[in-house]
Amino acid sequence: MSDLVAQVSRHLRAVQTLQEMALDAKLLPLIQGVQAWQTLRMQSTHQAQMNNSYTAPAMVFFTEQIYGPKDFSQRDAQIKRVVPKMHRYLPSKALLSLESALRLHALSYELDYVLALELKKHATTANQQLSISHRTDANKRVIINQQTYAAAFVSGHNGHLRQEQISLLQELGNNLSDAVAIKGVAMMLALSKHPARMKGLQTLHLFLQDGYKAFKKIPNSQSFMSEIVSREAHLVASLFTEQVFSQQGTNPLPCIPSVEILLES
Template identity: 40%
Template sequence: MSLILDNIIQHLHHANEMHEHTIEANLTEPLRELQHWQTKRLLATHHDLWESKRFRPAMSFFIDELYGPQDFSQRDQELARVVPKMAKIIPKQALESLEAALRLNSLSLELDIALTEQLSTTPVSRESYAQAYLKCDNEAMREEQIVLLERLGVDLADVVKIKGISTLLMLSRKPAKMAGVESLHTFLESGFKSFKKLGNVDEFIQPIITRERALKNALFAQQRPNPLPDVEV
């Protein structure tokens, strides 16, 4: 358990360092533009899942809480304050899911910053994104991102099966608000609700993993025509 908590703290510190770098390097706006474009790319690549009533809540969770152009610094600050107490109130499976989510979040931010720096002042588009993606030369990190996404999906599917987890989240909503960790609670509850009625998680996760890995491989192989979907800015 202590290792999980140590990893959570490490991910939070890493994310905080990158937030500070983003501000110091004046990358906030171009980073948000990149993340906004990537959100549209994800929706285009996985349009069928987004249009599915069954899968949309889980898609929304991944986009809104992990990939989208949001500022997660408040949630991270709240987490840092309560990490020492978390092992006492949160089941181990939930902590493992949170650790995977935070690692995925910090890794994605690191990859986004690298892309933003490669793009420099060039507007993001299918071509400029593909070129910057290749120049980053970080295929191992991209593969880790995909593996983490798969792990998180499986972990969340296990968390929703924990007896009493729904009641625990519901009862802890008001105390979390009073304790100043409302955004953290919202994150946990959102993940739970989005996967609660998902059913067989593989039917949701595996298409995403297969498509994202194929896209990653095609980009690093400089495949033509450009494998990225055509999305509006």
């Protein structure tokens, strides 16, 4: 149990360090843009699950609580406050689910940071090669779309971390499935709602409650996770093949609206 608590603290520190680095490098808006585009991408890739009333809450949980551009500083601050005593509030399987979620979020943020750097580098190079002297914001403008995202994704050269990200997604799904099966979890969450609010832990409580409710609705969580993981693994493998950017190849990413970010000077 103490190891899990230590790991939770480590994941929180990792994200905080990356956020401070992003702030210093003025990359936060671009990282948020990456996360916003990725949310649209996941919703498109897994449209069938998004349109299914049983699995949609779990997809929303993943896209909003793990991959999306939401500000998690309040939630993370609340977790930090209770980390030393967390084992008193959560069953071991629930704590394991929380650790899995934070570990996945930390790795995802690291990958988003690298992807944002690549997008900025590619955009700067492209703008310098074009005759766009009439645009004063040329070197600050980054467009995230099917092509630019794919190019930045591949040039990050972190295929092993992408595979780890998918494995962690599978692990989180398994842990959440185990957690919702614990007898009395629903009652525990209901009874702890008021104390959590009184102690200023309502954001953390809402995070745990959303995860529980999302997976409780799924009739067959193993089948659900298998479909999600299979599609994500296929997408990553396709992006890292040489054929993707050849004339014969096709971009496996869905064609969704672009996101435009103006970087700070």
